[in-house]
Amino acid sequence: xxxxxxxxxxxxxxxxxxxxxxxxxxxxxxxxxxxxxxxxxxxxxxxxxxxxxxxxxxxxxxxxxxxxxxxxxxxxxxxxxxxxxxxxxxxxxxxxxxxxxxxxxxxxxxxxxxxxxxxxxxxxxxxxxxxxxxxxxxxxxxxxxxxxxxxxxxxxxxxxxxxxxxxxxxxxxxxxxxxxxxxxxxxxxxxxxxxxxxxxxxxxxxxxxxxxxxxxxxxxxxxxxxxxxxxxxxxxxxxxxxxxxxxxxxxxxxxxxxxxxxxxxxxxxxxxxxx
Amino acid sequence: xxxxxxxxxxxxxxxxxxxxxxxxxxxxxxxxxxxxxxxxxxxxxxxxxxxxxxxxxxxxxxxxxxxxxxxxxxxxxxxxxxxxxxxxxxxxxxxxxxxxxxxxxxxxxxxxxxxxxxxxxxxxxxxxxxxxxxxxxxxxxxxxxxxxxxxxxxxxxxxxxxxxxxxxxxxxxxxxxxxxxxxxxxxxxxxxxxxxxxxxxxxxxxxxxxxxxxxxxxxxxxxxxxxxxxxxxxxxxxxxxxxxxxxxxxxxxxxxxxxxxxxxxxxxxxxxxxxxx
Numbered sequence: 045x046x047x048x049x050x051x052x053x054x055x056x057x058x059x060x061x062x063x064x065x066x067x068x069x070x071x072x073x074x075x076x077x078x079x080x081x082x083x084x085x086x087x088x089x090x091x092x093x094x095x096x097x098x099x100x101x102x103x104x105x106x107x108x109x110x111x112x113x114x115x116x117x118x119x120x121x122x123x124x125x126x127x128x129x130x131x132x133x134x135x136x137x138x139x140x141x142x143x144x145x146x147x148x149x150x151x152x153x154x155x156x157x158x159x160x161x162x163x164x165x166x167x168x169x170x171x172x173x174x175x176x177x178x179x180x181x182x183x184x185x186x187x188x189x190x191x192x193x194x195x196x197x198x199x200x201x202x203x204x205x206x207x208x209x210x211x212x213x214x215x216x217x218x219x220x221x222x223x224x225x226x227x228x229x230x231x232x233x234x235x236x237x238x239x240x241x242x243x244x245x246x247x248x249x250x251x252x253x254x255x256x257x258x259x260x261x262x263x264x265x266x267x268x269x270x271x272x273x274x275x276x277x278x279x280x281x282x283x284x285x286x287x288x289x290x291x292x293x294x295x296x297x298x299x300x301x302x303x304x305x306x307x308x309x310x311x312x313x314x315x316x317x318x319x
Numbered sequence: 320x321x322x323x324x325x326x327x328x329x330x331x332x333x334x335x336x337x338x339x340x341x342x343x344x345x346x347x348x349x350x351x352x353x354x355x356x357x358x359x360x361x362x363x364x365x366x367x368x369x370x371x372x373x374x375x376x377x378x379x380x381x382x383x384x385x386x387x388x389x390x391x392x393x394x395x396x397x398x399x400x401x402x403x404x405x406x407x408x409x410x411x412x413x414x415x416x417x418x419x420x421x422x423x424x425x426x427x428x429x430x431x432x433x434x435x436x437x438x439x440x441x442x443x444x445x446x447x448x449x450x451x452x453x454x455x456x457x458x459x460x461x462x463x464x465x466x467x468x469x470x471x472x473x474x475x476x477x478x479x480x481x482x483x484x485x486x487x488x489x490x491x492x493x494x495x496x497x498x499x500x501x502x503x504x505x506x507x508x509x510x511x512x513x514x515x516x517x518x519x520x521x522x523x524x525x526x527x528x529x530x531x532x533x534x535x536x537x538x539x540x541x542x543x544x545x546x547x548x549x550x551x552x553x554x555x556x557x558x559x560x561x562x563x564x565x566x567x568x569x570x571x572x573x574x575x576x577x578x579x580x581x582x583x584x585x586x587x588x589x590x591x592x593x594x595x596x
Contacts, residue, residue, distance in 0.1 A: 084412070088409040088412065088413055091405065091409060091471070092471050092472060092475075093472075094472055095468070098467065099467055101468075102466045102467035102468060105465065106466045106467075109462065109465075130365060131366065133362075134363070134365045137359065137362045138362050141355070176581060178541060178544070178545055180457065180545045181558075181574065188381065189378040189382050190374055190375055190378050190381075191371060191375075193369060193371075194367070195366070195367060245339075264455055268455045268457045268458060271457060271461065271548070271549060281458065281461070282461065285461055288465070293462075297454065301450055301453045301454065304453035305453065308453075
């Protein structure tokens with residue numbers, strides 16, 4: 045180091061500027077963190093078992109998969125693909141509608157500025173449970189209870205939507221302008237009227253945006269939960285990959301990507317026009 | 320009515336009741352809602368054409384049955400879970416690392432102010448980001464298990480490929496939001512392209528970058544717990560085998576371990592992010 049506190053007074057300024065350390069300013073941690081990270085990396089990579097032969101085989105399969113992607117086969121499994129798509133799309137829509145309808149009261153209940161403390165606690169714990177459980181794990185249980193098929197998938201997605209929509213809705217209600225709530229309250233409005241005239245206009249654009257976003261997420265998830273038997277395009281995809289039919293798998297993935305992109309652009313366009 | 324009410328240029332008659340919307344807007348709104356309800360009913364019927372309602376009616380009994388089998392969780396199974404848990408953490412961490420390494424160049428190519436070409440390179444980078452995001456990590460894992468065989472490596476690569484889109488998107492947005500004046504100042508010193516990025520842009524996006532990385536690591540911990548369901552290693556494999564053998568008390572133990580891991584990783588990630596920002 046050319047610069048030390050003492051050398052400043054003797055007018056020997058450093059010839060080269062060195063960027064001061066960012067983020068981690070204590071020297072000890074700056075040394076310790078990379079060392080710890082390196083130790084972890086060695087340990088973690090050590091527990092990795094890589095077989096060269098298997099990987100080489102994987103390369104040739106990968107080439108076949110890429111080929112399947114480039115020449116997707118929509119026709120030979122079209123019946124299954126169509127069935128899976130219909131299941132996925134219908135399940136997505138119904139689950140989003142039901143999920144949002146259930147989330148509205150829960151979201152209102154989970155807003156600190158509207159509901160009494162016991163209601164708040166109950167609603168927040170419902171949200172926490174729904175958010176901490178993975179869709180796939182919920183789907184496993186619901187398939188075990190309701191049997192294979194899209195109904196279990198519908199319930200999974202609806203349940204998962206509650207955590208997402210209710211939490212963001214509640215946060216939004218808590219951020220709503222208090223003066224409007226006060227104004228409506230001053231007219232002698234009841235609780236329901238308060239929600240209708242003071243809260244609803246403030247959060248409605250956001251709720252619509254959230255619902256559209258959740259629709260998008262639910263479609264993506266519906267492409268996955270079929271793997272554990274909850275219906276939808278995931279089941280078709282799983283079968284195609286199990287049978288090494290990479291051209292059909294490629295076709296399914298292309299369809300999924302196309303729908304997701306369409307949903308993303310469509311929902312952002314809709315949100316923009318609605319707000 | 321007094322004379323004051325009929326000034327020129329104003330309607331002679333005001334409605335007695337205040338309405339939130341014009342009649343036309345209300346009609347459109349109602350039409351929209353009715354269409355949505357009709358679509359919902361139709362979808363419901365299509366979706367449930369093959370549903371066996373006997374199973375649905377049976378579900379509460381099944382739930383009680385599974386619940387009673389799950390309780391109490393089997394604590395003796397815990398030692399067997401430590402190694403898969405370590406594997407899961409490795410899948411998430413190494414996967415995040417790989418994803419970040421792949422995502423950084425993609426983000427710089429996708430950001431409008433750093434991309435070498437908005438016509439050619441930027442759309443390609445954006446396409447990489449979108450396609451990575453639109454395929455779930457479980458599907459990536461399904462593909463990779465078929466390609467390179469079951470095990471940790473498939474999980475790590477799946478997580479890495481999935482993370483590109485998330486990290487890439489947030490990072491390129493952060494790069495686009497950087498202050499142009501600092502870049503200009505660095506350019507004015509005669510710095511080259513790489514130096515501009517190093518001194519002008521990297522310091523501005525670094526806190527955001529670490530925040531994004533921690534956030535993704537947290538998400539990846541969640542996702543890596545279930546990748547084992549398709550054979551990509553980690554605790555999910557134990558979950559799958561316990562479900563297959565109907566060992567519900569073991570399932571309960573695994574779920575508790577997963578939940579604890581997720582909660583701890585979330586708290587850790589939130590703490591690091593708060594320290595950064």
